[in-house]
Amino acid sequence: MRLVIAQCQVDYTGRLTAHLPWARRLIIVKADGSVSVHADDRAYKPLNWMSPPCTLTEREPAADEAAAVSALDPQITTVWEVDSAGGDHLQILLGDISLDVTEELGVDPGLQKDGVEAHLQELLAENPDAFGEGWSVVQREYMTPIGPVDLLCRDAEGTYVAVEVKRRGEIDGVEQLTRYLDLMNRDHLLGDHVLGVFAAQQIKPQARTLATDRGISCLTVDYDALRGMDHPEERLF
Amino acid sequence: MRLVIAQCQVDYTGRLTAHLPWARRLIIVKADGSVSVHADDRAYKPLNWMSPPCTLTEREPAADEAAAVSALDPQITTVWEVDSAGGDHLQILLGDISLDVTEELGVDPGLQKDGVEAHLQELLAENPDAFGEGWSVVQREYMTPIGPVDLLCRDAEGTYVAVEVKRRGEIDGVEQLTRYLDLMNRDHLLGDHVLGVFAAQQIKPQARTLATDRGISCLTVDYDALRGMDHPEERLF
DNA sequence: CATTTTATGTCGCTT
DNA sequence: AAGCGACGTAAAATG
Numbered sequence: 291m292r293l294v295i296a297q298c299q300v301d302y303t304g305r306l307t308a309h310l311p312w313a314r315r316l317i318i319v320k321a322d323g324s325v326s327v328h329a330d331d332r333a334y335k336p337l338n339w340m341s342p343p344c345t346l347t348e349r350e351p352a353a354d355e356a357a358a359v360s361a362l363d364p365q366i367t368t369v370w371e372v373d374s375a376g377g378d379h380l381q382i383l384l385g386d387i388s389l390d391v392t393e394e395l396g397v398d399p400g401l402q403k404d405g406v407e408a409h410l411q412e413l414l415a416e417n418p419d420a421f422g423e424g425w426s427v428v429q430r431e432y433m434t435p436i437g438p439v440d441l442l443c444r445d446a447e448g449t450y451v452a453v454e455v456k457r458r459g460e461i462d463g464v465e466q467l468t469r470y471l472d473l474m475n476r477d478h479l480l481g482d483h484v485l486g487v488f489a490a491q492q493i494k495p496q497a498r499t500l501a502t503d504r505g506i507s508c509l510t511v512d513y514d515a516l517r518g519m520d521h522p523e524e525r526l527f
Numbered sequence: 528m529r530l531v532i533a534q535c536q537v538d539y540t541g542r543l544t545a546h547l548p549w550a551r552r553l554i555i556v557k558a559d560g561s562v563s564v565h566a567d568d569r570a571y572k573p574l575n576w577m578s579p580p581c582t583l584t585e586r587e588p589a590a591d592e593a594a595a596v597s598a599l600d601p602q603i604t605t606v607w608e609v610d611s612a613g614g615d616h617l618q619i620l621l622g623d624i625s626l627d628v629t630e631e632l633g634v635d636p637g638l639q640k641d642g643v644e645a646h647l648q649e650l651l652a653e654n655p656d657a658f659g660e661g662w663s664v665v666q667r668e669y670m671t672p673i674g675p676v677d678l679l680c681r682d683a684e685g686t687y688v689a690v691e692v693k694r695r696g697e698i699d700g701v702e703q704l705t706r707y708l709d710l711m712n713r714d715h716l717l718g719d720h721v722l723g724v725f726a727a728q729q730i731k732p733q734a735r736t737l738a739t740d741r742g743i744s745c746l747t748v749d750y751d752a753l754r755g756m757d758h759p760e761e762r763l764f
Numbered sequence: 765c766a767t768t769t770t771a772t773g774t775c776g777c778t779t
Numbered sequence: 780a781a782g783c784g785a786c787g788t789a790a791a792a793t794g
Binding site for chain 2: 321342396399
């Protein structure tokens with residue numbers, strides 16, 4: 291990884307065209323070939339960047355580039371040309387350089403995540419009581435011609451229930467579950483009428499309204515409480 | 528802006544829970560308060576981060592933290608605790624530090640963009656000939672009950688045409704235009720039959736197929752050529 | 765302030 | 780390679 295802090299002017303042409311006037315910025319060149327140009331804000335997002343695979347060429351400024359600089363602009367010390375396979379191009383004119391360090395980081399062991407939709411689905415599959423007394427899980431990822439239903443359950447009366455699990459419940463998810471229910475109820479393979487439950491950690495009011503309007507029950511899932519019901523020794527960390 | 532390269536172990540709890548084992552990484556602390564932890568890959572995306580507003584507290588390792596370290600783990604030199612208003616928390620244990628520099632960057636003049644959807648729409652509105660000889664623009668952002676149609680035009684015969692403009696033409700855009708056309712043709716306010724044109728810099732094959740199947744014409748827009756037809760002195764740069 | 769749309773979205777998985 | 784969905788999506792425009 292190479293870190294450069296320098297006065298720079300950046301021009302990007304690719305999916306769009308973008309221009310950065312002269313200013314002091316951080317430029318990161320990673321081992322994967324990526325180049326990103328950061329200001330001191332915008333959180334982790336760079337002002338401009340090039341994704342790998344791409345090649346970085348460092349060259350002396352051409353005579354006309356040096357001459358074209360106005361009195362207000364800094365002297366150009368180096369020009370970086372970054373080219374991607376897709377034809378995108380990033381040009382960085384470098385002026386005064388106040389930092390230029392290269393450090394070896396090695397391969398990263400990577401990020402361990404916990405608490406995404408898959409885990410929510412696992413937890414619900416292991417704790418169908420979260421839906422109600424006497425509920426059982428028939429199958430996870432129950433396949434239909436238009437995709438898998440997250441959970442197929444039966445309630446206390448033995449009626450089949452299709453459950454759509456989301457971390458954040460929005461209208462899209464209700465539409466998705468509606469399509470599944472339409473299909474499953476058309477086939478009559480699962481009895482007279484398959485019910486629907488929309489389960490999420492947080493359900494947007496619009497989604498709740500639409501679900502209710504379509505006879506779909508909503509369940510707001512408390513992830514931590516559910517995890518407490520689960521076997522704590524099975525957690526990742 | 529502060530740049531630190533160090534052995535570190537990171538734990539995040541917030542919308543999800545995530546853990547990074549010990550490894551050498553880059554840590555960026557920006558003037559906006561954000562903290563991000565980068566490996567030498569994943570392009571510009573950090574492994575873990577905290578968005579502003581948040582507070583960074585640097586402290587000595589507690590006795591038990593120092594004691595809990597196994598023989599294989601590095602000696603903990605410092606602990607960073609990053610807290611956001613929303614209750615998110617990022618803890619960074621720092622081991623050997625090989626770089627720790629702070630540089631003032633100042634305020635960035637910011638990014639100038641050109642070539643986004645809005646510009647495409649402007650250019651097409653100013654050059655309806657791009658659609659065909661004798662075309663005219665009736666209105667931009669023509670309102671319908673389900674949203675605005677990008678451009679309402681009339682072709683050489685005077686027939687109304689709804690134009691959907693996208694930078695990249697995908698199925699979603701065709702669906703959107705279809706909904707507009709259904710609505711407009713139901714009302715008969717704009718004559719017998721409103722035609723549709725799907726205009727984009729690049730149109731995905733599936734989108735083209737779907738559009739054609741629905742009787743919607745496709746127009747691949749050459750942004751540079753269109754800009755050439757436009758007044759060059761009005762360009763941003 | 766809440767909602768919708770855009771994004772050089774990115775990333776990972778499936779066909 | 781292209782399609783599809785999730786993301787700690789974020790950020791901007793809009794009502």
